[in-house]
Amino acid sequence: MSFLFSIESIAERYAQIFEFYELNCREFKLDKIEIRYEDLIENLDMELTKLMAFLSLEKDSKYKDYQKHAKNKVISTASKNQVSKSLYQTSRYKWVNYRKQIQHIVPTLEKYIFKFNYEA
Numbered sequence: 001m002s003f004l005f006s007i008e009s010i011a012e013r014y015a016q017i018f019e020f021y022e023l024n025c026r027e028f029k030l031d032k033i034e035i036r037y038e039d040l041i042e043n044l045d046m047e048l049t050k051l052m053a054f055l056s057l058e059k060d061s062k063y064k065d066y067q068k069h070a071k072n073k074v075i076s077t078a079s080k081n082q083v084s085k086s087l088y089q090t091s092r093y094k095w096v097n098y099r100k101q102i103q104h105i106v107p108t109l110e111k112y113i114f115k116f117n118y119e120a
Helices: 007-027 037-042 043-054 060-069 094-115
Strands: none
Touching: 007 094, 037 043, 043 060
16 A cells, blocks of 8 residues: 555545546446435435435335444444444535645546535
8 A cells, every 4th residue: 555655645546546447337337326425424315215226125214224233243344333323424524624735636636526526
């Protein structure tokens, strides 16, 4: 992970990953759905309805209670405390707090900022 040495190299890698993702979507004509975290926490029902339809699954309210299911599972990842919590708003648009510090990398990420409806 040698790209993690600076915010500039992280932004460049982020852009490269999304370019690769877009290339694969075009080349392989991938059937996909994109869901933003902010949209999920703002309107869980609507986003779950879209996701269930995309996956050809019946809408079921139990999916909204994922944290109850997670509490009964053995989870051995670093995020095990997070997966058993309800969706939380604290990470929503958190990047805005650092707008001044990251302004110089906006040109590298601009395409994706607009694609995913974030503001620069």
